[in-house]
Amino acid sequence: MIKIRDIHLEGRSDESWIPIINGIDLDLKRGEVLGLIGESGAGKSTLGLAAMGFARDGVRISKGSVEFDGIDLVNAPAAVKRGLLGKRIAYVAQSAAASFNPAHKIIDQHTEAPVQHGVMSTKESQEDGMELYERLRLPNPTEIGFRYPHQVSGGQLQRAMTAMAMSCRPDLIIFDEPTTALDVTTQIEVLASIRDIVEQFNTAAIYITHDLAVVAQMADRIKVLLKGDEVEEADTRTMLSSPKEEYTKSLWAVRSFQRPAKPAINTGATPIVSVKNVTAAYGKMPVLFDVDFDIHAGRTVAVVGESGSGKSTAARCITGLLPPINGHIEFEGEAMPLDYRRRNKDQLRQAQMIYQMADTALNPRKTIGEIIGRPVQFYMGFTGAEKRKRVDALLEQIELEPSTYFNRLPSELSGGQKQRVGIARALAAEPKFIICDEVTSALDQLVAEGILKLLADLQDNLGLSYMFITHDLATVKSISDEVVVMKDGRVVEQGPKAEMFQPPHHPYTDLLLSSVPEMDPDWLTDLLKARGVDNIGDAAVGKM
Amino acid sequence: MGSLLRIVGQRLALGFLTLVVVSFVIFVAVNAMPGDFAQAILGQGYTEEAGDAIRKEVGLDKPYFVRYFSWLGAALQGDFGTSFAQASFTAYAGTGTGSGLGTVAAQLAPRFENTMFLATVAATIAVPVSLVLGLLAALYRNTIFDRVVNIFTLSSISSPEFFMAYILILLLAVLNPLLPSLSNIFDGMSFADRLNRTLLPALTLTLIVTAHMMRMTRAAIINLLASPYIEMARLKGISPMRVIVVHALPNALAPIINVVALNLAYLITGVVVVEVVFVYPGIGQLFVDAVKNRDIPVVQACCLIFAGAYILLNLTADVMSILSNPRLRHPK
Numbered sequence: 103m104i105k106i107r108d109i110h111l112e113g114r115s116d117e118s119w120i121p122i123i124n125g126i127d128l129d130l131k132r133g134e135v136l137g138l139i140g141e142s143g144a145g146k147s148t149l150g151l152a153a154m155g156f157a158r159d160g161v162r163i164s165k166g167s168v169e170f171d172g173i174d175l176v177n178a179p180a181a182v183k184r185g186l187l188g189k190r191i192a193y194v195a196q197s198a199a200a201s202f203n204p205a206h207k208i209i210d211q212h213t214e215a216p217v218q219h220g221v222m223s224t225k226e227s228q229e230d231g232m233e234l235y236e237r238l239r240l241p242n243p244t245e246i247g248f249r250y251p252h253q254v255s256g257g258q259l260q261r262a263m264t265a266m267a268m269s270c271r272p273d274l275i276i277f278d279e280p281t282t283a284l285d286v287t288t289q290i291e292v293l294a295s296i297r298d299i300v301e302q303f304n305t306a307a308i309y310i311t312h313d314l315a316v317v318a319q320m321a322d323r324i325k326v327l328l329k330g331d332e333v334e335e336a337d338t339r340t341m342l343s344s345p346k347e348e349y350t351k352s353l354w355a356v357r358s359f360q361r362p363a364k365p366a367i368n369t370g371a372t373p374i375v376s377v378k379n380v381t382a383a384y385g386k387m388p389v390l391f392d393v394d395f396d397i398h399a400g401r402t403v404a405v406v407g408e409s410g411s412g413k414s415t416a417a418r419c420i421t422g423l424l425p426p427i428n429g430h431i432e433f434e435g436e437a438m439p440l441d442y443r444r445r446n447k448d449q450l451r452q453a454q455m456i457y458q459m460a461d462t463a464l465n466p467r468k469t470i471g472e473i474i475g476r477p478v479q480f481y482m483g484f485t486g487a488e489k490r491k492r493v494d495a496l497l498e499q500i501e502l503e504p505s506t507y508f509n510r511l512p513s514e515l516s517g518g519q520k521q522r523v524g525i526a527r528a529l530a531a532e533p534k535f536i537i538c539d540e541v542t543s544a545l546d547q548l549v550a551e552g553i554l555k556l557l558a559d560l561q562d563n564l565g566l567s568y569m570f571i572t573h574d575l576a577t578v579k580s581i582s583d584e585v586v587v588m589k590d591g592r593v594v595e596q597g598p599k600a601e602m603f604q605p606p607h608h609p610y611t612d613l614l615l616s617s618v619p620e621m622d623p624d625w626l627t628d629l630l631k632a633r634g635v636d637n638i639g640d641a642a643v644g645k646m
Numbered sequence: 647m648g649s650l651l652r653i654v655g656q657r658l659a660l661g662f663l664t665l666v667v668v669s670f671v672i673f674v675a676v677n678a679m680p681g682d683f684a685q686a687i688l689g690q691g692y693t694e695e696a697g698d699a700i701r702k703e704v705g706l707d708k709p710y711f712v713r714y715f716s717w718l719g720a721a722l723q724g725d726f727g728t729s730f731a732q733a734s735f736t737a738y739a740g741t742g743t744g745s746g747l748g749t750v751a752a753q754l755a756p757r758f759e760n761t762m763f764l765a766t767v768a769a770t771i772a773v774p775v776s777l778v779l780g781l782l783a784a785l786y787r788n789t790i791f792d793r794v795v796n797i798f799t800l801s802s803i804s805s806p807e808f809f810m811a812y813i814l815i816l817l818l819a820v821l822n823p824l825l826p827s828l829s830n831i832f833d834g835m836s837f838a839d840r841l842n843r844t845l846l847p848a849l850t851l852t853l854i855v856t857a858h859m860m861r862m863t864r865a866a867i868i869n870l871l872a873s874p875y876i877e878m879a880r881l882k883g884i885s886p887m888r889v890i891v892v893h894a895l896p897n898a899l900a901p902i903i904n905v906v907a908l909n910l911a912y913l914i915t916g917v918v919v920v921e922v923v924f925v926y927p928g929i930g931q932l933f934v935d936a937v938k939n940r941d942i943p944v945v946q947a948c949c950l951i952f953a954g955a956y957i958l959l960n961l962t963a964d965v966m967s968i969l970s971n972p973r974l975r976h977p978k
Contacts, residue, residue, distance in 0.1 A: 184883040188883035215884075
């Protein structure tokens with residue numbers, strides 16, 4: 103049905119055109135699901151959009167052909183293409199929250215395509231929408247469409263967007279990372295809904311993702327991309343069991359990184375950081391309730407939970423950015439002032455942070471040398487040549503060549519390198535304890551693995567303690583010593599990693615653990631069977 | 647909705663406070679003007695004695711702050727005092743019309759009405775024209791149409807107002823006698839007549855305010871065109887016009903509303919030059935005359951009206967911005 107031949111796309115950069123996709127072929131039959139996988143910058147989304155005959159502003163199709171059902175999409179006039187888009191080819195975007203227009207109700211956006219394309223009347227389309235909402239197991243299907251996008255949760259929006267894509271019963275849907283922005287438990291519901299509805303209507307789909315385990319559940323065939331080139335293509339089971347290319351194998355191997363277990367903590371040892379019965383609120387809204395956990399010297403405590411569970415708030419309490427209403431924070435057995443403004447330099451030095459978005463956490467106008475040099479001077483009092491020496495040493499510790507990187511700006515670095523600079527800035531204060539707030543979730547798997555290895559090495563060499571905030575249980579498995587599970591501002595369960603990954607669990611921990619997609623293509627089917635299909639909807643309600 | 651009422655209440659109270667502060671600034675500024683009312687009114691016939699008598703009669707002999715507070719107290723009760731110039735001073739100078747006392751309010755009311763009429767006519771033309779031009783410029787961005795609209799509106803805003811006014815008079819009154827070049831309107835005129843005479847100054851004002859509103863509309867919409875929901879709309883096969891009007895415009899309203907409010911305020915407060923050119927009997931002319939005569943009560947009242955117009959229009963803009971945002975209209 104769709105036939106792409108030797109497609110080349112170029113992106114505009116300053117005054118020249120830089121290739122993004124270099125001659126890829128792609129075929130898709132009716133009712134088939136093709137998984138496109140690769141790291142960021144591989145050109146997955148660009149290729150997906152090109153399959154719709156669409157190129158973003160600043161991108162152009164320079165060569166090759168895209169045929170949809172015999173229609174040449176590259177050379178078709180705009181009006182012809184508009185007649186196909188939304189009606190026969192639909193798109194589901196990565197962030198439903200950003201891709202729904204905030205100014206209109208969900209149902210009005212749903213009915214727009216059918217009405218504009220003359221497929222259905224507004225009323226028919228509304229009724230059809232409610233039916234789709236019900237099939238996608240959205241709560242209150244007759245009423246939810248009449249809300250504005252901001253009044254609906256992310257997982258629900260993503261399903262509403264799938265319903266919207268279905269509104270004209272298209273022959274082809276492009277799914278562009280539809281679950282990347284969602285929590286694991288929500289992701290399952292969306293995955294199951296998408297798979298059901300694609301099967302029911304025998305729709306062909308291109309499923310774009312960077313998550314191998316997800317694509318294993320969704321796709322019949324998988325195509326692996328690297329920097330605009332095709333690496334290999336095979337059907338899902340073959341690809342998973344026997345990948346041919348080195349690159350594919352390395353992608354597959356990332357998930358196997360595992361730290362050796364450490365001996366148990368000596369009973370009676372004083373923890374580096376102790377969070378004691380902390381209750382905190384933003385204004386009048388309470389967000390943390392009686393949170394209590396310890397972090398011991400040289401160990402990594404993973405704090406796990408979904409968005410809104412209070413993980414980052416707990417970190418803000420420890421650093422003193424958000425003074426708790428109740429309870430206190432102890433460093434090496436000594437109570438710390440709750441407000442960071444009342445802590446002295448040495449106390450401030452003790453707790454450093456590494457942030458999720460290295461992009462926004464580094465001042466874009468300062469050079470790497472200045473960024474790392476600032477805490478060196480502020481906390482350690484080094485200046486001049488001494489300071490330079492220290493910064494060079496730090497750069498070496500994070501495996502960046504000092505002479506090359508000292509004078510560069512953050513914009514000249516890759517995502518992984520920026521995150522390394524973030525780590526060096528935290529190390530500059532020579533702390534005993536570092537809070538890592540989702541430090542790998544914005545990075546590709548291979549790069550993330552490098553960062554995790556670096557953090558592990560630093561811990562071994564410097565005896566650091568980490569509080570590792572994450573929603574990704576694979577990361578927890580690979581790096582943590584102890585695990586704290588949080589939900590709705592409370593600690594649900596905590597203990598050593600080995601225990602946490604062995605049953606019996608708290609029901610919520612169980613839900614979290616079982617929701618992590620596995621590389622087995624039958625995993626989703628089996629899981630749904632085990633949970634009973636109706637339970638998925640309930641899980642959705644429980645989460646909202 | 648309750649929260650919206652509370653916001654409006656707060657803003658009104660703050661606006662009132664601003665007005666009081668503004669009144670003080672005006673008072674100080676007006677009194678710092680060189681020259682003196684008695685000298686201005688008596689001219690050649692000025693004597694020390696007659697001057698003192700006039701100053702005493704209108705209260706200029708009292709200290710600053712006493713005058714300020716008695717004026718403020720009266721103004722709060724809606725009494726803006728008596729125009730110096732309208733008072734009868736024949737006894738002191740042997741000249742003057744002797745037309746009796748005129749309160750500032752009575753003098754201002756018809757002028758204010760005229761100014762509002764002119765502003766309304768200008769706004770009725772300017773706001774729709776600039777919004778439509780802005781939308782079209784966004785739709786046909788970077789085309790010849792876009793450039794022509796930009797060049798035209800920018801040239802008209804960059805030329806002095808009186809120059810634009812004379813060009814329009816030349817084109818529409820002299821070369822093609824379509825409209826009267828003088829706008830001397832008076833009570834008892836028919837609405838059509840009035841409109842006919844107001845049209846030229848209104849067109850001049852339109853040319854002056856269009857560029858700002860049109861460019862803001864264009865920029866606010868183009869700014870949104872890279873957002874994911876616009877891409878989504880395009881990928882649904884929606885036509886470019888509908889993408890801009892239905893998907894981009896509602897989200898661009900807040901900045902546009904603010905610029906519109908600012909320009910409406912200008913239509914009320916910034917019309918002095920245009921009124922003078924067309925001899926239009928609005929507040930602007932009255933204001934200029936009052937400054938010339940050192941007629942302090944009238945100057946103060948005019949300034950208060952201008953300040954009030956700004957505050958009220960900005961308040962309206964804030965409320966409309968809130969209403970245009972579903973996040974604020976329908977909280978979670």
